[in-house]
Structure formats: structure tokens, C-alpha cells
Amino acid sequence: MIASFEKKLEKLRPMFQKIASNTYLSAVRDGFIAAMPIILFSSVFLMIAYVPNAWGFYWPTKITNYLLIAYNYSMGLLALFVAGTTAKNLTDSKNLDLPKTNQINPVSVIIAAEISFIILAAIPLKTGSDLTYMGTQGLIAAYIVGLVIPNIYYVCIKNNVTIKLPPQVPQNISQTFKDLIPLACSVTFFWILTIFFKVLTGTNLPHFIINVLSPLFKASDSYIGLSIIAAAMAFFWFCGVQGPSIVQPAVVPVMIANTAANLQLYQKGLQASHVLGMNTMDYVMNFGGTGSTLVLAYLMLSHIARSKQLKAVGKAAFIPGTFSVNEPVLFGTPIIMNPIFFIPFLLTPVVNVCLFKFFVTTLGMNSVMYTMPWTLPAPIGIIISTSFAPLSFVYVGLVLILDCLIYIPFLKAYDNTLYLEEIANEKKLVKEGNESQIISENNASLEETSSAVNLNNSKLKKQTNVLVLCAGGGTSGILAKALNKLAKDKNLPLAATARAYGQDMDLIKDMNLVILAPQMDSMKDNLKKITDKYDVKMVTTTGKQYIDLTQNGEMALKFVEENI
Known part of the structure; x- marks a missing residue:
């Protein structure tokens, strides 16, 4: 039965790998990764401005406004920057299919993407422009811009639809004219698209996308939606494909928009009620890494694990695991493709996020409103990102207990198998005498000597x-x-x-x-x-x-x- 289970998963793995390595999915993921410093930087100013509120301290309005300048012109323009980073990453992939002597200029692509996105997302006003959709609410439109423009450039460059100057003209001037037609085609395309949407719908594309997808945004905050997201990441990882790399690009726009909305609600004195924020995935679903494995390394160090193998894994994994680097557990145990851990690996993150929703929706706890680095220990991250909500301390304590209760039966079953194998091997060594052990020790000594020689x-x-x-x-x-x-x-x-x-x-x-x-x-x-x-x-x-x-x-x- 176990062998049949592994074979079925192995058949699915190539399909998952193909999805994960898709050029466009990779460009979206990598474009977002490139913009993460912006999110983390802006969150520092938000925390300085609003975290003291948890203890009843409020900055004067003037000070708060000064602090928010850095946020408004970084996070407030996030989609603009993501349009450029996504376009740049897709351009790098497109250039691999072009001759080295005839490449797309990434700088020109970034410029074209950002001009196009401004045309697409900025709403003209009598006294300036409404930049609402230049930030988190414009992310999906930013991805569209970032994926379309490199293709326009690719068609132009590959087919030499460019302005060619004599070879005597300096390269930097020649490159400027070479970029002119693809840049013009890109900007013109989105200019026409903007006019089309304005005439047809009375609004711009980012606003139209938000309206169309609003039911999906709400569904992702439901128990079923949250469970699917959490289980999908764990399932892909269990099959050996990095789960967040497939799931995250699809839900990042929702998570970022919800995080920003939560902060706005909190600023107005209301509950931050959107469950699926950025750190919901990092700290709640992935409590110590995909599969919520934070407790697992510590359990291996305890008396629960008797096998030498799992105790060794626990020693190697508990420090990285504390900071959500759980590959030592995933590969050392191993958990990946190990049928014994299939149920707890998928179940634990689902339980964690459903309990989090219960605390937010039913008990009235604030959800995440700041974006912290994913490497921050999850128990601390949950407390900080919810602005030290009193119930968050209770939630963290419950999660630690529940995760232990879920993993312990499966860990003990696997450990017992390993322990009995180790006992059998030791008895076999005793029966056959110490000769094998002596040879093994000599070989190890020779390997150490050889290693030292190699180093010298x-x-x-x-x-x-x-x-x-x-x-x-x-x-x-x-x-x-x-x-x-x-x-x-x-x-x-x-x-x-x-x-x-x-x-x-x-x-x-x-x-x-x-x-x-x-x-x-x-x-x-x-x-x-x-x-x-x-x-x-x-x-x-x-x-x-x-x-x-x-x-x-x-x-x-x-x-x-x-x-x-």
C-alpha cells in the first residue's frame, strides 16, 4: 500500500515541477522577491508609528504623518516597482533564447513597464492624480504589465523591428534608438488599453480587476479557502516540489492587500479582520516552515525519540527550524515522500490557520497588519505582526500544544521503526564480532586523514x-x-x-x-x-x-x- 502511494505521488511530481519552473510563474515570484525589501523597509515605519498604540501611547499627528511619508512612497507605490521587477525577470528568461549579440535591454524594459503601469493605474484629478492603485491594490495589474511588455520587446528584437544606425555610431546611442520602437509599442499598447477600459467600464484596469476578483478575495479568507492554501503548500512540498513557489504567486496580491486593509482598520480603531495577510502564510500556516514543523525538531531532542537517527536530526535542525529554515527536518528525517508523515504534514498547517481564523473571526483578535521577515521565529512573529494583540499570546501557546499532539503519534511510530532497526543492526554487529566495527573505524580514520590531506x-x-x-x-x-x-x-x-x-x-x-x-x-x-x-x-x-x-x-x- 505504501509503495503504491509513493508511486502515485512520484507520477505527479514531474507535473508539479513543470508548474513550478514555468517561466511566467517564476517571473511573478522572482519579481515579488525583488520587491520584498520595500515591504520590510516600509513596515519598520509603520511599527514605529502604530505599535506603541498597543500600550496606550499615541504619537502626535504631525509625528505620525512624518513617519508615514516613507511608507506612502515605498509601500504606497509597490505595484509600480513590481511591474518593473517582474518585467526585468521575464526579460532575463527571454534573453536566454536570443543571440548574445542581439539581447533585450532590461533597463529599457523596466522603464517601459513603469511608464505603462502609471498610465494604466494613475487616475487623473483636477489637482493631481489618485495613486490608490499604484500600491497594493494594483499588484495584479502590475503583473500583467510585467509579463506583457517583455513579450512585445522579444517580438521586436527577435524580428529586428528596430531603428538601426550605422556601425560608426557609438553603442550607447545606437542602443537608445534600438529601444525606441519596442518602448513605443509597449507604452502605446497600454495607453490604448487604458482608454478602452475607461470608455467600456468607466474605470481603469486595476479597479476593474479588484471588482471582478473580490469574491475570490473573500473566499480566500474562508475556512475552506485558507485550508486549501495551507494544504496545497504542504502537499507540493511533500511531493518534493517547493510548495510556496507554486502557491505564493497566486495569493500574494490578496495577502498584501489584506495586510494593508488590516492596518487601515486598526488605524480607525476597528478590528483588523482580514485573516489572510502576508505573515499569515509565513508564521501561521508555515509555523517553523512548510508543514508547521517548528515543534518537530524539539520533539526529536526529547525522550519521545529513541533512535539515534532522529536525535541527530533534532540536534542539527532545531536552531535552523526556530528561524523557519526547516530543510534539515524535511530532508534529514526525511518527511518528503515519507508516507508516515503525510497526514500530520498536511493537517498541522490547516489546523493552525483554521484556529487563527477562529481567534480573529469569533474571538475578535486582530489579524496581521505588519509584514515582518519570514525568518523571524513564528511565535514572536505572530505576536508582533498582530501588534501585540493579547489573544495572540494565547493563540501561540495553543498552537504549540496542538502541533505537538498532532505530530507525536506519527513521530513515535516512525521512531519506533528506526529504533528497532538500529537495535537489530547492533545485535548483528555483536553476533558477527567486532571485526566489522574495527574495519569501519579504520576506514573512518583513513577518511579523516585523507580529508586533512586534501585540505592541505x-x-x-x-x-x-x-x-x-x-x-x-x-x-x-x-x-x-x-x-x-x-x-x-x-x-x-x-x-x-x-x-x-x-x-x-x-x-x-x-x-x-x-x-x-x-x-x-x-x-x-x-x-x-x-x-x-x-x-x-x-x-x-x-x-x-x-x-x-x-x-x-x-x-x-x-x-x-x-x-x-
């Missing part, structure tokens, strides 16, 4: 730059740090850096080796196109191998040497 006689004779890519920059940061520490200790010409996939991908051209984490395996074909373009070596990793590399600097260095 490293193959890295010239400067080597390594980029590690994972989903959120968490485990890749651990691996890069391990490599950098060893390089410093051994005085090796090695420098490693880490990024979330889709973030600062231009770095690749300066690298010698790119290591792709297993959670982003669905992106390996897309990444290969980029690394081949810059003649950079790209290697993938398996789950256990990757976690071992993050824990062992010497092994990581050996891996780099073997693959450089």
Missing part, C-alpha cells in the same frame, strides 16, 4: 567563487557560511555567497560554481540555461547530501573541489 593540498589554486541557491536563502546561507569559514581557517582562495532563487541572479556571471539546493530541483533546467550562458558550472544536490554539506565544512569543500 587543496585543488583550489586560484580564486574560486561559489553561489549557493535555495528557496529562501536560509540553508544556502548556512552552506556558504561553512565554506567561507573553512576557506578563512585554511587560507584558501574561496569565496561563497548565498541567495534565494530568483534574487540577484546577475551574480551568476561572476561565479565559478553554482550549487542548487534540492528544494529548487524543479528549477534546474531554467538555471542550466543561465549558467550555460555565462559558462559557469552548475551542480544539483540530493536532500541528505545537501544537509550533510551544510553541517560539514570539510565535506562541502571536497564537494566544491570535485565539481569545480
Whole structure:
């Protein structure tokens, strides 16, 4: 039965990987990732302005207005920036299909996208412009602009529909004229579209989209909608495909709009009542990572786990897991494709978010109104993002208890299996004598000696730059740090850096080796196109191998040497 279950999931995996690696979905996801600093930056000013309200302190109106200037001209223009970042990321993908001598100019695409979006979203007034839809409410329209314009450029550049100047003209001037026709076509297209919508509907496209999708926005805040979102992320991850990379692009506009609406309600003295905010996904559904695995590493450290394997996983995973980096648990246990954990892995995030909705809808607790970094420990993040709502402390305590109760029976069943296997193996060793153990110890000693020799006689004779890519920059940061520490200790010409996939991908051209984490395996074909373009070596990793590399600097260095 278990084998049949695994086979069925394995058949679905290629389809999920294809969805995750879709060029347009990737552009939307990566465009949003690029804009995350704007969201986090603006949230700092919001917290300074409004968090003191929880303790009865209110800034003078003049001070509050000064603090909100940074928010209004960063988060208030978020959709404008996302139009540019989305267009830029799709342009990078389109350029992979064009000759190196005839590429789309990303800067021109960004300019065209932002001009087009301003035309599309700004509402002219007698005394200026209404910028309502330049912010969170215009995100879906921003994605449309960001996905359409690179295609217009691609058609023009590929078919040489450009103004060509003699070769004697300097390159920078020639490029300006080359960009003129695709830019004009892009802006004209959205100018006509804006007029069309105004005549047909009496409003602009962003407002029209919000009205059409408002039932979907409301449905996503229901028990069923929240459960589907939470379970879908866990299900995709269970199949080995990074769940948030598929689900998040579809719901980000809703989450951001709801977070902004919650703050507005809170400012008016009303309840922040929209359940699905940005940090609802980060802290509530993914309480310690997808599958709400925060408690799992700590349970493995307790007396509940008797097997050496799970205790070792617990030691390696509890610190990263506290900061929502749960790959050590997912790959070390393993949970992915492990039928024993299928039910709790999907059920726990659903229970967490439904309980959160109960606290918000029934008990009147404020929902999330600030956007904090996803790496903040979830219990702390929930409390802060709800502006220290008193009931949030109760909610966090209940979630910790419920998550333990859900995971414990399945953990004990799996641990018992591993423990009995370990006992059987130990008895087998005793029966066969200590010869095997002695040989194993000798081999381990030889491996350590060999490793030391390799470190003293490293193959890295010239400067080597390594980029590690994972989903959120968490485990890749651990691996890069391990490599950098060893390089410093051994005085090796090695420098490693880490990024979330889709973030600062231009770095690749300066690298010698790119290591792709297993959670982003669905992106390996897309990444290969980029690394081949810059003649950079790209290697993938398996789950256990990757976690071992993050824990062992010497092994990581050996891996780099073997693959450089």
C-alpha cells in the first residue's frame, strides 16, 4: 500500500515541477522577491508609528504623518516597482533564447513597464492624480504589465523591428534608438488599453480587476479557502516540489492587500479582520516552515525519540527550524515522500490557520497588519505582526500544544521503526564480532586523514567563487557560511555567497560554481540555461547530501573541489 502511494505521488511530481519552473510563474515570484525589501523597509515605519498604540501611547499627528511619508512612497507605490521587477525577470528568461549579440535591454524594459503601469493605474484629478492603485491594490495589474511588455520587446528584437544606425555610431546611442520602437509599442499598447477600459467600464484596469476578483478575495479568507492554501503548500512540498513557489504567486496580491486593509482598520480603531495577510502564510500556516514543523525538531531532542537517527536530526535542525529554515527536518528525517508523515504534514498547517481564523473571526483578535521577515521565529512573529494583540499570546501557546499532539503519534511510530532497526543492526554487529566495527573505524580514520590531506593540498589554486541557491536563502546561507569559514581557517582562495532563487541572479556571471539546493530541483533546467550562458558550472544536490554539506565544512569543500 505504501509503495503504491509513493508511486502515485512520484507520477505527479514531474507535473508539479513543470508548474513550478514555468517561466511566467517564476517571473511573478522572482519579481515579488525583488520587491520584498520595500515591504520590510516600509513596515519598520509603520511599527514605529502604530505599535506603541498597543500600550496606550499615541504619537502626535504631525509625528505620525512624518513617519508615514516613507511608507506612502515605498509601500504606497509597490505595484509600480513590481511591474518593473517582474518585467526585468521575464526579460532575463527571454534573453536566454536570443543571440548574445542581439539581447533585450532590461533597463529599457523596466522603464517601459513603469511608464505603462502609471498610465494604466494613475487616475487623473483636477489637482493631481489618485495613486490608490499604484500600491497594493494594483499588484495584479502590475503583473500583467510585467509579463506583457517583455513579450512585445522579444517580438521586436527577435524580428529586428528596430531603428538601426550605422556601425560608426557609438553603442550607447545606437542602443537608445534600438529601444525606441519596442518602448513605443509597449507604452502605446497600454495607453490604448487604458482608454478602452475607461470608455467600456468607466474605470481603469486595476479597479476593474479588484471588482471582478473580490469574491475570490473573500473566499480566500474562508475556512475552506485558507485550508486549501495551507494544504496545497504542504502537499507540493511533500511531493518534493517547493510548495510556496507554486502557491505564493497566486495569493500574494490578496495577502498584501489584506495586510494593508488590516492596518487601515486598526488605524480607525476597528478590528483588523482580514485573516489572510502576508505573515499569515509565513508564521501561521508555515509555523517553523512548510508543514508547521517548528515543534518537530524539539520533539526529536526529547525522550519521545529513541533512535539515534532522529536525535541527530533534532540536534542539527532545531536552531535552523526556530528561524523557519526547516530543510534539515524535511530532508534529514526525511518527511518528503515519507508516507508516515503525510497526514500530520498536511493537517498541522490547516489546523493552525483554521484556529487563527477562529481567534480573529469569533474571538475578535486582530489579524496581521505588519509584514515582518519570514525568518523571524513564528511565535514572536505572530505576536508582533498582530501588534501585540493579547489573544495572540494565547493563540501561540495553543498552537504549540496542538502541533505537538498532532505530530507525536506519527513521530513515535516512525521512531519506533528506526529504533528497532538500529537495535537489530547492533545485535548483528555483536553476533558477527567486532571485526566489522574495527574495519569501519579504520576506514573512518583513513577518511579523516585523507580529508586533512586534501585540505592541505587543496585543488583550489586560484580564486574560486561559489553561489549557493535555495528557496529562501536560509540553508544556502548556512552552506556558504561553512565554506567561507573553512576557506578563512585554511587560507584558501574561496569565496561563497548565498541567495534565494530568483534574487540577484546577475551574480551568476561572476561565479565559478553554482550549487542548487534540492528544494529548487524543479528549477534546474531554467538555471542550466543561465549558467550555460555565462559558462559557469552548475551542480544539483540530493536532500541528505545537501544537509550533510551544510553541517560539514570539510565535506562541502571536497564537494566544491570535485565539481569545480
